[in-house]
Amino acid sequence: MKRGMDVDDFAPRLSFFFNSHIDFFEEIAKYRAARRIYARHMREKYGARDPRSWQLRFHTQTAGCSATAQQPENNIVRVAYEALAAVLGGTQSLHTNSMDEVLALPTEKSVEIALRTQQVLAYETNVTSVVDPLGGSYYVEALTAEMERQAESYFAQIAEYGGVIEAIEAGFFQREIAEASYRYQRSIERKDRVVVGVNAFTGEEEAAEIELLRITEETERAQAQAVQDVRRRRDSARAGASLERLQAACRDPNDNLMPHLIDCVNAYCTEGEIVEAMAAVYGRYTETAVV
Amino acid sequence: MNERPLRIVIAKAGLDGHDRGAKVIARALRDAGMEVIYTGLFQTPEQIVQTVIQEDADGIGLSILSGAHMTLFPLVVEQLKAQDAGDIVFFGGGTIPPEDAQRLRDLGVRAIFTPGAPLGEIVDFVQTECGKRRALVG
Numbered sequence: 001m002k003r004g005m006d007v008d009d010f011a012p013r014l015s016f017f018f019n020s021h022i023d024f025f026e027e028i029a030k031y032r033a034a035r036r037i038y039a040r041h042m043r044e045k046y047g048a049r050d051p052r053s054w055q056l057r058f059h060t061q062t063a064g065c066s067a068t069a070q071q072p073e074n075n076i077v078r079v080a081y082e083a084l085a086a087v088l089g090g091t092q093s094l095h096t097n098s099m100d101e102v103l104a105l106p107t108e109k110s111v112e113i114a115l116r117t118q119q120v121l122a123y124e125t126n127v128t129s130v131v132d133p134l135g136g137s138y139y140v141e142a143l144t145a146e147m148e149r150q151a152e153s154y155f156a157q158i159a160e161y162g163g164v165i166e167a168i169e170a171g172f173f174q175r176e177i178a179e180a181s182y183r184y185q186r187s188i189e190r191k192d193r194v195v196v197g198v199n200a201f202t203g204e205e206e207a208a209e210i211e212l213l214r215i216t217e218e219t220e221r222a223q224a225q226a227v228q229d230v231r232r233r234r235d236s237a238r239a240g241a242s243l244e245r246l247q248a249a250c251r252d253p254n255d256n257l258m259p260h261l262i263d264c265v266n267a268y269c270t271e272g273e274i275v276e277a278m279a280a281v282y283g284r285y286t287e288t289a290v291v
Numbered sequence: 292m293n294e295r296p297l298r299i300v301i302a303k304a305g306l307d308g309h310d311r312g313a314k315v316i317a318r319a320l321r322d323a324g325m326e327v328i329y330t331g332l333f334q335t336p337e338q339i340v341q342t343v344i345q346e347d348a349d350g351i352g353l354s355i356l357s358g359a360h361m362t363l364f365p366l367v368v369e370q371l372k373a374q375d376a377g378d379i380v381f382f383g384g385g386t387i388p389p390e391d392a393q394r395l396r397d398l399g400v401r402a403i404f405t406p407g408a409p410l411g412e413i414v415d416f417v418q419t420e421c422g423k424r425r426a427l428v429g
């Protein structure tokens with residue numbers, strides 16, 4: 001908007017990424033609150049007139065931290081509930097985690113179960129045939145209002161920092177997340193919160209007995225070789241020229257990088273080369289380590 | 292026991308942004324009275340060992356959830372030895388399968404904690420092992 005674009009020219013293409021945790025109604029209320037807040041701010045703060053600019057489109061991934069190493073098959077059930085909460089809350093697309101991601105990179109089999117979980121939801125349960133099915137429920141509405149109120153108080157705090165970037169630089173988000181993670185872990189260890197297979201309903205045999213994916217040194221060698229092969233076969237003059245144009249664009253604050261990035265990819269530049277070309281101009285982000 | 296508190300470096304290496312576990316461990320160690328230095332993300336083995344030396348740490352905990360543990364743990368072991376710091380208690384954690392954990396212990400990593408490990412167990416290990424080293428090194 002600073003560049004003089006009208007909000008309705010690009011807002012309908014924006015989308016967001018949410019996580020779905022295990023507290024079922026709280027999650028549904030979270031998405032509903034987010035949609036309300038977004039619509040209101042787009043209308044009132046940014047002056048959007050196109051209704052498509054008011055719609056919060058979002059993708060949702062199930063919560064990695066809710067998955068457990070103990071009795072890992074139970075994670076299939078957790079993922080299904082988390083995915084259902086996201087759908088009832090109005091998500092446009094889903095990423096369902098695999099049951100074994102807490103132990104290793106997932107196997108084909110567990111990835112397939114995660115995909116089938118979505119397909120059962122989408123094609124068998126019929127939950128996708130209605131928009132906002134819990135609208136009007138006294139509990140969900142009350143929870144949504146409360147969620148909205150608390151989110152707004154967070155926004156007020158962020159505004160006090162001067163905005164999101166300033167709040168990141170001050171370590172605000174990092175501290176909030178680290179504190180919440182520690183609180184969550186402590187609540188499990190104190191048994192204030194029940195986690196099946198971890199602090200309740202544990203079995204005799206605790207070791208995971210599912211098959212895990214093995215990433216060998218051979219995998220790494222093969223990938224490195226494949227990259228080398230691409231480099232050898234490509235038109236290296238063209239690749240070099242594309243990288244130079246990208247770098248020139250990085251130096252010009254009025255140029256749009258995207259066409260140059262696409263040109264680099266078409267010239268078979270590697271991700272490493274593209275990132276290095278940009279890092280030479282912009283430098284690299286080093287996080288403020290906050291615990 | 293009125294000596295200075297144990298100093299522990301908690302590190303993240305390579306292209307791995309999963310820092311929830313590392314930060315939870317850092318807080319647990321701090322709550323147990325230790326001084327914790329967290330490196331932040333995307334560190335090289337050289338940078339990590341540099342921090343360990345500069346901070347005069349008693350122990351170092353490395354967290355890897357990217358699958359690159361069989362590359363990065365041995366590099367840190369090597370760097371520690373090269374800096375004549377092989378006695379510093381090196382432990383780690385992450386998504387590390389049992390066979391790999393055994394291979395890493397064989398290389399000199401003192402303990403590998405995987406998802407589900409209770410905080411108390413990790414804190415006890417660090418206190419005991421780093422305490423023993425203090426008694427020897429002073």
